[in-house]
Amino acid sequence: MTIDKISLNRFSTIPLHKQLSNNIHDQITRGILKPGEILPSVIEMKSLTGVSSVVIRQAYEYLRRAGLVVTQQGKGTFVAESKQSFEFIQKLGSSFEEAKAKREKVTTTVIELKEVFEFNTNIKHKLKLSKNDHIIMITRLRSIRNIKMFFWTSYLPASICKPLLEEDFTKVSLYQVLEEKLNLKILRAERFVEVVKADFQKAEILNIPELEPLFFIESIAYTKDNLPVEYYQGWYDTNYTKFYFEIK
Amino acid sequence: MTIDKISLNRFSTIPLHKQLSNNIHDQITRGILKPGEILPSVIEMKSLTGVSSVVIRQAYEYLRRAGLVVTQQGKGTFVAESKQSFEFIQKLGSSFEEAKAKREKVTTTVIELKEVFEFNTNIKHKLKLSKNDHIIMITRLRSIRNIKMFFWTSYLPASICKPLLEEDFTKVSLYQVLEEKLNLKILRAERFVEVVKADFQKAEILNIPELEPLFFIESIAYTKDNLPVEYYQGWYDTNYTKFYFEIK
DNA sequence: CAGTGGTCTAGACCACTAG
DNA sequence: TAGTGGTCTAGACCACTGA
Numbered sequence: 001m002t003i004d005k006i007s008l009n010r011f012s013t014i015p016l017h018k019q020l021s022n023n024i025h026d027q028i029t030r031g032i033l034k035p036g037e038i039l040p041s042v043i044e045m046k047s048l049t050g051v052s053s054v055v056i057r058q059a060y061e062y063l064r065r066a067g068l069v070v071t072q073q074g075k076g077t078f079v080a081e082s083k084q085s086f087e088f089i090q091k092l093g094s095s096f097e098e099a100k101a102k103r104e105k106v107t108t109t110v111i112e113l114k115e116v117f118e119f120n121t122n123i124k125h126k127l128k129l130s131k132n133d134h135i136i137m138i139t140r141l142r143s144i145r146n147i148k149m150f151f152w153t154s155y156l157p158a159s160i161c162k163p164l165l166e167e168d169f170t171k172v173s174l175y176q177v178l179e180e181k182l183n184l185k186i187l188r189a190e191r192f193v194e195v196v197k198a199d200f201q202k203a204e205i206l207n208i209p210e211l212e213p214l215f216f217i218e219s220i221a222y223t224k225d226n227l228p229v230e231y232y233q234g235w236y237d238t239n240y241t242k243f244y245f246e247i248k
Numbered sequence: 249m250t251i252d253k254i255s256l257n258r259f260s261t262i263p264l265h266k267q268l269s270n271n272i273h274d275q276i277t278r279g280i281l282k283p284g285e286i287l288p289s290v291i292e293m294k295s296l297t298g299v300s301s302v303v304i305r306q307a308y309e310y311l312r313r314a315g316l317v318v319t320q321q322g323k324g325t326f327v328a329e330s331k332q333s334f335e336f337i338q339k340l341g342s343s344f345e346e347a348k349a350k351r352e353k354v355t356t357t358v359i360e361l362k363e364v365f366e367f368n369t370n371i372k373h374k375l376k377l378s379k380n381d382h383i384i385m386i387t388r389l390r391s392i393r394n395i396k397m398f399f400w401t402s403y404l405p406a407s408i409c410k411p412l413l414e415e416d417f418t419k420v421s422l423y424q425v426l427e428e429k430l431n432l433k434i435l436r437a438e439r440f441v442e443v444v445k446a447d448f449q450k451a452e453i454l455n456i457p458e459l460e461p462l463f464f465i466e467s468i469a470y471t472k473d474n475l476p477v478e479y480y481q482g483w484y485d486t487n488y489t490k491f492y493f494e495i496k
Numbered sequence: 497c498a499g500t501g502g503t504c505t506a507g508a509c510c511a512c513t514a515g
Numbered sequence: 516t517a518g519t520g521g522t523c524t525a526g527a528c529c530a531c532t533g534a
Contacts, residue, residue, distance in 0.1 A: 015522060041500060052524045054302070057501085065459050066445060073501050074532035189495040195443055195461050195486035197314060211313050213443050213461035213486070238443035238461070245493070247437040263503060289519060300505045305520085321520050322512035 003040060004032055006049055016051050017058035024059065028068050028079055039069060039077045064209075067239070088149050089242045104144045110169050111139040111151065111205075115158050123155050126220055126231045134158035140169060141205065148206045149241065152217075152234030160184070160229070174230070184229050189221040193243070196235075206237050213238050251288060252280055254297055264299050265306035272307065276316050276327055287317060287325045312457075315487070336397050337490045352392045358417050359387040359399065359453075363406050371403050374468055374479045382406035388417060389453065396454045397489065400465070400482030408432070408477070422478070432477050437469040441491070444483075454485050461486050 004027055008019050027033045040048055045056045060077055063069040071077045116135050124133065136158050141151040154174060156164065160182065167177050178184040196216045203210045215236035223229050252275055256267045275281045288296055293304045308325055311317040319325045364383050372381065384406050389399040402422060404412065408430065415425050426432040444464045451458045463484035471477050 017522080043499085053526095055523065058522095060501095062459075071501070072532085073530070074499080076500060076532095187496060191493055191495065193441065193491040193493075194489070195463065197461075211310075213445075215443065241442070243441040245439055245441075247439065248435060265503080291518085301507090303504065306503095308520095319520070320513085322514080322518080324519060 002033065002037065003027060008049055008051065017055045017062070020045075020049065020051070020055065020059035021062040024063060025066070025068060028063075033079050035079050035081045037079045039079070041076060083239060088144060088240050089244050091244050107143050108170050109141040109143070111141055112153075113138050113165065113169065115162070115165060123231055127155065127157055127228050129157055136161045136164050138164070138169060138174065144240075147240065148237065150215075150234055150236035151205055152232050154230050154232040156230050178229065184223050186221045186229070187223055188226075189219050191217060191219045193217055195238070198235075202235055206235070208237060208239075215241055215243075250281065250285065251275060256297055256299065265303045265310070268297065268299070268304065268307035269310040272311060273314070273316060276311075281327050283327050283329045285327045287327070289324060331487060336392060336488050337492050339492050355391050356418050357389040357391070359389055360401075361386050361413065361417065363410070363413060371479055375403065375405055375476050377405055384409045384412050386412070386417060386422065392488075395488065396485065398463075398482055398484035399453055400480050402478050402480040404478050426477065432471050434469045434477070435471055436474075437467050439465060439467045441465055443486070446483075450483050454483070456485060456487075463489055463491075 003024075006020065006023050008016055008023075010016075012019065014022075024033070024039070033039070039045075039060070042053050042056050042060075046053055049056070060069065060071065064071060064077075068080055069077050070080050114137055116137055119135050121131075123135065124131070127135070129135070134157075136156045137153060138156075139151065139153040142149050161178075161184075163181060164174075164177060175186055178186065194216050195213050197211045198206065198208060198214050200210055202214065203212065206214075215234075215238055217232075217234040217236065219230075219232050219234075220228050221230040221232075251272075254268065254271050256264055256271075258264075260267065262270075272281070272287070281287070287293075287308070290301050290304050290308075294301055297304070308317065308319065312319060312325075316328055317325050318328050362385055364385055367383050369379075371383065372379070375383070377383070382405075384404045385401060386404075387399065387401040390397050409426075411429060412422075412425060423434055426434065442464050443461050445459045446454065446456060446462050448458055450462060451460065454462075463482075463486055465480075465482040465484065467478075467480050467482075468476050469478040469480075
């Protein structure tokens, strides 16, 4: 146990759980507690500080949310490993190519690839389709070193994109197929970036806690004559993703 | 009280606090509970459900973090107003002009404007300055309808930017002054977008809870001959901000 | 098996809000 | 002053981990 003495002030206006989390926060950022090290168990901490277990849990919960510690049931609570080891920097704005993450192996999983007959009018509107048109839907997940970075769903008009159903998108890119096999060259795209909180399903897919922030990206890609050929929605783990772009 | 009956299953593997928050979550998204409406107080909810107050607090805490409810001490917990009423859409990538938020009045506050003598080597490095160079530092806060949207700090080399100390940046833009008074035209900029969690100070400034996600933007702006003239760091409330840009 | 975290209870006291 | 949320306690039981 390398943790420093913790002194709490019962007469302070600062709640005990906050005093405790601040204290541990300091010890982590100062390097007194090092990545991978185990924190005192709730019971140990109880005897170290004299406060009840609920308060200790509250402090640990705060540190978890701040990303400073990681808890494993039955094992303990540990100082988080710093994940500065790699970032996934995506280039926006100048090309459709994503910058490779420092020579790491990037893998793509196809979660779903299908034609749908009826669908959300919002999506049809973005693709300038009418009520009875069919849509091709592709959901993919991209990982690096087994860490799930982001997943996204592309929607394309079935009328001109049906051959996509035969492709293996673990190996080829969508834009490559569109250009080489369907003669649809993407000339322009509009994109929106915002932040949303992970609901249960998205948290499952990316293997993160519920309510963690995600980048939410929407894009509409156009070919010649301003014809929209792809609308996508993507969700990115904000712990690893950073966007880069250049202006003018 | 318009809340529907809440039934919890004591034998389920799903924790009671989760069952409760899921139930209320549903009632809010289905419109049974409407924005502005008050939720049962902890004591009322205790008699409605039979669970202890800690569990109810836990459920309410989850709903707060999800942005579905707002709690005011001494008053109660209320369904959050949907803030779709306005968004602040910033245009990236094609110009330095920010898109005006749907005709709302935008105000700028200058938090700090000063010359600093010694400073962070990281910032000097980005501005290609040497150890003894001075820096001009400007921190501004931008609000719409009294809602704090974002704040940012610009760093500029004092050697060429000293006259900035005399300007009133509540009324004029930095780039305007750089171009018109100092003959420094910005030709190019590099920008990074990531997400960080608000620490105590940033949460104070933007009037949001600690650990809420923020857009963190870094930018280096260059004039001719690739000379960096401004480095800035900005923090944006993700509840109201959305970035837009166009490609190719 | 012992040690860990996760869930839950019943009840106490305090701080804030509003009539 | 009554009602609200915020803090805290002591103790119980369960689920998971690893020796």
